[in-house]
Amino acid sequence: AQSVSQHNHHVILSEAASLELGCNYSYGGTVNLFWYVQYPGQHLQLLLKYFSGDPLVKGIKGFEAEFIKSKFSFNLRKPSVQWSDTAEYFCAVGLRNTPLVFGKGTRLSVIA
Amino acid sequence: NAGVTQTPKFQVLKTGQSMTLQCAQDMNHEYMSWYRQDPGMGLRLIHYSVGAGITDQGEVPNGYNVSRSTTEDFPLRLLSAAPSQTSVYFCASSYSKETGELFFGEGSRLTVL
Numbered sequence: 001a002q003s004v005s006q007h008n009h010h011v012i013l014s015e016a017a018s019l020e021l022g023c024n025y026s027y028g029g030t031v032n033l034f035w036y037v038q039y040p041g042q043h044l045q046l047l048l049k050y051f052s053g054d055p056l057v058k059g060i061k062g063f064e065a066e067f068i069k070s071k072f073s074f075n076l077r078k079p080s081v082q083w084s085d086t087a088e089y090f091c092a093v094g095l096r097n098t099p100l101v102f103g104k105g106t107r108l109s110v111i112a
Numbered sequence: 113n114a115g116v117t118q119t120p121k122f123q124v125l126k127t128g129q130s131m132t133l134q135c136a137q138d139m140n141h142e143y144m145s146w147y148r149q150d151p152g153m154g155l156r157l158i159h160y161s162v163g164a165g166i167t168d169q170g171e172v173p174n175g176y177n178v179s180r181s182t183t184e185d186f187p188l189r190l191l192s193a194a195p196s197q198t199s200v201y202f203c204a205s206s207y208s209k210e211t212g213e214l215f216f217g218e219g220s221r222l223t224v225l
Contacts, residue, residue: 009152032211043202043216044155051211090154094210099145099170104154 002027004093006103013081013110021076021106023091032094033074035065038105039087047089050074061085086110114138118203118217125193125224133188133220135203141215143206144186148172148199149219155202161186162209193224 003026013019025031035047048059055067065076074091091103119134137144145160147170157170161180175197177189186205190197201220206212 006154034213036214043218044204044214045216046213049213092214096210099143099157099160099209100214101157102147102155104152 002093002095002101004091004101004103006091006106008106010107015083015110015112016080019078019081021089023074023076023103025072025093027093027095030096033067034092034100035076036090036092037087038090044090081110083110083112116203116205116215116217118220120220121218122221125222127194127224129193130191131193133201135186135217136184137205138184139205139215140183141205141207142183143209143212145204146178146188147202147204149202150199158188195224198222198224
């Protein structure tokens with residue numbers, strides 16, 4: 001069965017630090033890739049998505065992600081984090097004819 | 113803009129009781145799904161539906177029933193609640209099962225004593 005791995009369980013950064021959250025998946029075929037964010041006490045919302053084309057995808061709030069097919073990865077990045085980025089981040093993979101599979105999430109804590 | 117509406121937001125049950133979590137969406141999405149979120153486990157798919165009258169099991173379907181009589185509604189039923197079903201439940205909808213952006217409800221926090 002396909003799986004989605006987010007290797008970092010909890011990341012703590014200072015404001016203005018750069019962020020990179022890892023996401024790897026186990027399926028070798030055509031995939032659709034997503035990052036969702038869940039702010040404290042809120043529901044999940046879409047941060048960015050990749051279906052095809054330019055492997056560098058830009059999302060909301062200055063986030064971007066890069067699809068590297070050879071590494072089965074879709075890492076999330078932000079050059080300079082803010083306190084308001086404190087949240088849990090979920091990577092998700094969509095495969096042909098199956099529902100999205102989510103990773104276990106990475107909790108990001110940004111400290112002043 | 114209502115989006116995806118879940119009720120109730122909070123519920124406490126005793127072991128063995130039954131209840132239904134309601135989910136409604138007003139975006140005419142064909143695809144609807146239920147997830148449970150547990151610490152360290154991420155989101156796990158319980159059941160999903162690709163249209164009225166069609167449902168299928170996800171990763172963790174045991175102990176839960178669903179039905180889809182209309183495009184708008186997708187209720188989740190717990191027939192005999194167990195402490196292992198203590199969780200936060202999210203309903204989500206999309207125009208497509210694998211390619212569409214999922215729109216999530218606010219969540220329902222269920223505690224089973």
